[in-house]
Amino acid sequence: MSNTFSQHSLFKKKPKIATKSDLINNHINTHGDKIIVDIPLLQIVIQPQVRRHFDKEKIIQLAQDIQQKGLIHPITVMKHPKESETYLLLIGGNRLNAAHYLNWETIPSIVKEYNSNTAQNEILQLAENMHRMNLNPIELAEAVMRIKEQTGYTLTKLAKILGRNLDSLKQYSRINKLSESEKKYHIEQKSTKNDILSYLANRELIQPKEVNNALFDTTKTNPYDHLSNHELTQKIHEAESFLKVAKKLIKKDKIYRTINDDKHKNNK
Numbered sequence: 001m002s003n004t005f006s007q008h009s010l011f012k013k014k015p016k017i018a019t020k021s022d023l024i025n026n027h028i029n030t031h032g033d034k035i036i037v038d039i040p041l042l043q044i045v046i047q048p049q050v051r052r053h054f055d056k057e058k059i060i061q062l063a064q065d066i067q068q069k070g071l072i073h074p075i076t077v078m079k080h081p082k083e084s085e086t087y088l089l090l091i092g093g094n095r096l097n098a099a100h101y102l103n104w105e106t107i108p109s110i111v112k113e114y115n116s117n118t119a120q121n122e123i124l125q126l127a128e129n130m131h132r133m134n135l136n137p138i139e140l141a142e143a144v145m146r147i148k149e150q151t152g153y154t155l156t157k158l159a160k161i162l163g164r165n166l167d168s169l170k171q172y173s174r175i176n177k178l179s180e181s182e183k184k185y186h187i188e189q190k191s192t193k194n195d196i197l198s199y200l201a202n203r204e205l206i207q208p209k210e211v212n213n214a215l216f217d218t219t220k221t222n223p224y225d226h227l228s229n230h231e232l233t234q235k236i237h238e239a240e241s242f243l244k245v246a247k248k249l250i251k252k253d254k255i256y257r258t259i260n261d262d263k264h265k266n267n268k
Contacts, residue, residue, distance in 0.1 A: 036074045038106035039087055041099060044077055046089045049125060051135055054097060063098035071095065074108040076124075081114045088114070090121060091128045119150040127162050137193040138183045141175035174200060 075092025089096060090112065099107045115121055126143050129135035135143075148158055155173065159166045175196050178186070186196055227235070 036108045036110055039077060039109040039111070040106050041096070041104060043085055044087050044089055044096065044107075044109075045080065046093065046096070049089070049093050051093050051125075051129065051139055054093065059094055059097045059101060062094055063101040066095070066098055067102060071099075071108055074110050076110045076112065078112040079114045081116070087111065091125055119147050122147050122150075123161060130162060130164060136187055137172070137175055137191070137196055138178075138187050140193075141172040144169055144172045145176045171197060 073092075073095070075095050076090045077087035078090050080086035080088055087109070096107060122143060126140070126147065130140065144158065147153070148155065151158075153161070155169045156166055159169050162169075171193070175193070178196075178200075186199070189195075191199070
């Protein structure tokens with residue numbers, strides 16, 4: 001009986017709570033990622049994200065929107081594997097930057113256990129950003145192909161995991177084949193996915209023409225373009241003289257062959 005009572009939650013020794021951090025840790029340990037807790041901004045470390053480029057104007061706009069309406073969606077972090085009271089940002093880079101812009105001390109967060117699988121973490125980030133449609137298509141394309149390479153997944157399997165259709169991921173695969181300078185240009189121009197696909201379509205139409213023009217230019221090249229009229233006239237005379245000699249030689253050869261053939265027949 002005593003053992004039964006000792007196992008009941010009412011009789012279990014409560015963890016000592018002396019600071020706000022103790023309270024946060026107690027909530028996380030008790031409820032896991034089922035609750036939202038306020039995490040100090042200074043305790044959140046930003047690790048490499050799917051998003052590589054942050055638009056300062058968009059962050060300011062988001063900060064103003066949050067100031068008016070409040071933060072509707074909490075960010076998602078995970079526990080640091082080695083440092084206590086430290087968290088790694090998983091989802092919500094723009095929201096975290098907006099909170100810094102507003103000089104918040106804490107931000108509502110969902111806390112998950114640490115996961116060392118980079119590909120799985122990027123899949124979570126990618127799915128979130130694809131749902132919100134707030135990531136530029138170049139970063140999306142790079143993330144899709146990076147995850148594909150890390151996991152060995154086919155585009156078909158990755159499409160199912162991300163909840164996207166296969167054609168959409170094939171388009172991102174095409175976008176990822178742009179050169180670094182082309183990618184930089186489209187990021188700076190804030191090109192949409194359709195803008196980039198249109199650019200690729202036009203480029204594919206132009207490239208064959210450029211190849212044909214190059215071949216055409218080759219056939220137009222004349223090794224005698226640099227010669228004067230006098231020199232060209234000399235070349236014509238030389239060519240005519242050569243043709244006369246060649247014709248005579250061919251005619252002579254034919255006569256010689258005919259005589260030999262006749263001799264061969266007579267010998268039989």
